[in-house]
Amino acid sequence: MVVGKPFLTVEQIQKKNRELAARISADYxxxxxxxxxxxxxxxxxxxxxxxxxxxxxxxxxxxxxSYMKTETSGEIRLHYNIRENIADKDVLLVEDIxxxxxxxxxxxxxxxxxEPRSLRICTFLDKKERREVDVPIDYVGFEIPNEFVVGYxxxxxxxxxxxxxxxxxxxxA
Ligand code: IMP
Ligand code: MG
Numbered sequence: 573m574v575v576g577k578p579f580l581t582v583e584q585i586q587k588k589n590r591e592l593a594a595r596i597s598a599d600y601x602x603x604x605x606x607x608x609x610x611x612x613x614x615x616x617x618x619x620x621x622x623x624x625x626x627x628x629x630x631x632x633x634x635x636x637x638s639y640m641k642t643e644t645s646g647e648i649r650l651h652y653n654i655r656e657n658i659a660d661k662d663v664l665l666v667e668d669i670x671x672x673x674x675x676x677x678x679x680x681x682x683x684x685x686x687e688p689r690s691l692r693i694c695t696f697l698d699k700k701e702r703r704e705v706d707v708p709i710d711y712v713g714f715e716i717p718n719e720f721v722v723g724y725x726x727x728x729x730x731x732x733x734x735x736x737x738x739x740x741x742x743x744x745a
Pocket of ligand 2 (some may be wrong): 612
């Protein structure tokens with residue numbers, strides 16, 4: 573297993589987070605923002621992002637899993653759901669990466685069923701060419717090619733999440 577040089581550096585990540593947070597802060601002025609981090613993958617991006625957002629907010633989390641190693645199982649399991657009442661909230665779902673879109677589509681439908689005041693989606697990375705389900709995304713950090721990446725919260729087999737940058741992961745025989 574090989575983890576290469578940074579594909580996105582700490583500096584690039586920080587700059588992008590400031591841009592995303594500035595847009596989100598402008599869009600949510602006067603609203604009742606509930607930022608929801610999707611665990612585990614989004615935990616680092618989420619904590620960086622919320623600290624840069626300049627409007628009052630509350631936070632909650634979801635724990636969902638769909639991935640088996642580098643192959644998606646296509647089946648989503650929800651291990652922890654939002655505990656906050658979302659009826660009068662402007663919910664912002666925060667994800668690490670959108671690949672096929674199956675996970676986010678499932679979570680989005682579930683949340684919409686509970687009728688929040690509004691729902692938007694923010695993802696740090698978007699592997700657009702892999703999309704199977706069309707899911708609307710409001711804030712995208714970086715569009716990336718079809719490579720398996722790790723670091724900055726993203727894992728291979730629950731490892732490499734603590735790398736401070738994003739790196740392409742290559743599996744060796
Ligand atoms: P989707 O349901 O196919 O969009 O898969 C989304 C989930 O797959 C993400 O939340 C990640 O946990 C995982 N995933 C997709 N691509 C990668 C990758 O390149 N590195 C690490 N995890 C990934
Ligand atoms: Mg994930």
